[in-house]
Amino acid sequence: MKSKVSIVNVPIKGWDEEIFEGVWKSIEMLGGPEEFASSGDKVLIKPNIVYGDREWSVDRRVLYAVTKAFVDLGCDVTIGENPLVDTNAEEEFRKYGIRDVARKAGAKFVNFRKDEQVTVKVENARGCETLRIAKTVLEADCVVSVPIMRAHALCMVSLSIKNLWGTIPPTQRHIGHRKSLNWTLAELNKIVGTKLAVIDGTTAIGAPHVGLKPLGLIIAGNDPVATDSIATYRMGYDPYRIEHIKYTYDLGVGEIDPSKIE
16 A cells, blocks of 8 residues: 655644645545544544643544544444553543543543553564553454654654553563664564554654644554654655664565655
């Protein structure tokens, strides 16, 4: 399947409805939600929630719009997340209002920190030999990664590929950091097989502690490598120099060459 990425401009100080429409347009340009799932399918929406406050987490309007698109298709939709390791997950979820987002969209919510974990063997591992992944993720017919666009101290960028780090438990994340964070991210993405990535570029977080920069973009794609590559170029980086993106490409998960991305 040809790797496709859509880029939609949204007003920086837009009304909620304008953000919703921008997200829905970004998915429609890829063929609509029916391109990724069918009525009755289990769809897992994985947002990027670092802290409960807006600055470090995906815009709630973007998360709502992505979720609603699949609910309206007739899918069995679950939002699932496990925030920053050294936090009280339930407190961060409360501050973010994630259960309200799920309820208003007509979806369920699961705290991955309390979800059953399934141990998966990694073939030809260069990172972790096994990964413990939330059962809800592995049981989904369609996984949708919904990150905020941000720079990252260790990985340079944190987008749809890095967003899957929240599908494994805190203890495994510590091991992954020691063994090889970038290779472990690539191996995790190969196992999970994200079908759709929708990046919240309404604002972007620059270098650590720089804060938010208004961008007014929604970037979506049918391939997490291609989507992250285009977003990375937009941030001023070369995706070939972002190790976890390059490694995920090397494992055959998606396309990194912009000339081969529609």
